[in-house]
Amino acid sequence: MDTLSSAQRNPVEVPDDTVLQVTNLRKTYGKKQALDNVTFSLQAGTCFGFLGPNGAGKSTTMKILTGIVKADSGEARLFGQDMTTDTERIARYIGYVPQEITLYEKLSAYDNLVFFGEAYGVRGSELKRRIADVLDKTGLTDRAQDEVQTFSGGMKRRINIAAALLHRPKLLILDEPTVGIDPQSRNHIFEMIRELNGQGVTIIYSTHYMEEVEALCDQVAIMDQGAVKAIGPLGELLERYGRKAIYIEAPELTAAPSDPDVSRASREGSGWILETDRVGEVMQRLLAAAAERHWDVKQLEVVRPSLEQVFLTVTGTALRD
Numbered sequence: 004m005d006t007l008s009s010a011q012r013n014p015v016e017v018p019d020d021t022v023l024q025v026t027n028l029r030k031t032y033g034k035k036q037a038l039d040n041v042t043f044s045l046q047a048g049t050c051f052g053f054l055g056p057n058g059a060g061k062s063t064t065m066k067i068l069t070g071i072v073k074a075d076s077g078e079a080r081l082f083g084q085d086m087t088t089d090t091e092r093i094a095r096y097i098g099y100v101p102q103e104i105t106l107y108e109k110l111s112a113y114d115n116l117v118f119f120g121e122a123y124g125v126r127g128s129e130l131k132r133r134i135a136d137v138l139d140k141t142g143l144t145d146r147a148q149d150e151v152q153t154f155s156g157g158m159k160r161r162i163n164i165a166a167a168l169l170h171r172p173k174l175l176i177l178d179e180p181t182v183g184i185d186p187q188s189r190n191h192i193f194e195m196i197r198e199l200n201g202q203g204v205t206i207i208y209s210t211h212y213m214e215e216v217e218a219l220c221d222q223v224a225i226m227d228q229g230a231v232k233a234i235g236p237l238g239e240l241l242e243r244y245g246r247k248a249i250y251i252e253a254p255e256l257t258a259a260p261s262d263p264d265v266s267r268a269s270r271e272g273s274g275w276i277l278e279t280d281r282v283g284e285v286m287q288r289l290l291a292a293a294a295e296r297h298w299d300v301k302q303l304e305v306v307r308p309s310l311e312q313v314f315l316t317v318t319g320t321a322l323r324d
């Protein structure tokens with residue numbers, strides 16, 4: 004008779020490739036509504052950018068997902084399991100990197116990793132192998148025996164991320180991991196995230212830096228005042244909410260060139276931004292006009308939609324630090 008392996012006897016229940024389903028999460032602190040019906044779902048292997056200004060509700064959402072904060076109502080399911088009641092069972096699938104550094108300053112980086120690894124039940128030679136692996140990923144192997152209190156903020160952050168990886172989570176949640184760190188650490192963190200995501204780890208990456216979302220994420224949620232204002236693949240959001248426009252600069256253009264398909268013209272630098280849904284046609288007419296009227300065109304280009312404009316469109320305000 005065939006014997007069943009442990010994995011066959013205790014399969015992880017994965018209904019489809021939905022890793023996380025969050026439905027109608029609400030949370031108030033006193034009179035402050037921190038979350039108002041937050042709903043989203045994540046497919047396996049997504050790198051999900053959680054974008055919003057300070058106070059938008061990103062940390063509260065993440066803390067609910069990790070069981071640190073309890074929602075007033077709503078539901079979160081990881082691999083189909085209720086995250087609010089099965090907290091301990093769920094914990095082994097999640098790696099959480101909070102905004103605050105949670106390391107022992109007087110212990111070495113290595114001993115910190117031993118502590119966190121053992122807390123997740125990893126031990127012995129397996130733990131040693133995994134520590135060597137995460138140290139290599141963070142680029143801090145040669146500092147392993149140094150006390151954490153001698154590290155820069157960026158190095159501490161990298162060790163903090165390493166600590167969240169020792170139990171090999173399937174979902175990694177990072178809460179603003181690059182705030183106030185040096186560019187070298189930021190690059191290391193980006194490389195780590197890309198590598199983990201490439202290995203199939205689903206990532207939730209919270210930030211208020213648009214360019215980080217553009218560089219790392221394939222899915223984006225824009226959060227403001229406790230609500231998800233827009234959500235979807237990055238390209239789709241840019242297409243749907245981003246401004247389509249042409250920039251033209253020529254000394255002869257003291258006023259914006261008129262065109263029936265330009266919905267709005269505005270001065271930018273020494274040129275003009277012409278907003279239009281018909282970029283191709285307007286561009287052709289501008290080229291023809293420039294040739295006919297002998298404009299000395301310094302610059303003529305299509306303006307790429309940016310996440311900044313998407314944010315402005317969906318929230319009505321610019322995203323500031």
Ligand SMILES: Nc1ncnc2c1ncn2[C@@H]1O[C@H](COP(=O)(O)OP(=O)(O)OP(=O)(O)O)[C@@H](O)[C@H]1O
Pocket residue numbers: 032035036037055056057058059060061062063064179
């Ligand atoms: N423990 C708490 N007690 C009272 N109010 C809180 C608490 N935690 C968060 N809030 C409030 O809830 C709202 C959402 O905060 P949250 O920290 O989730 O936002 P965030 O998007 O993560 O912002 P940040 O980038 O500053 O971390 C804010 O108005 C915040 O002041």
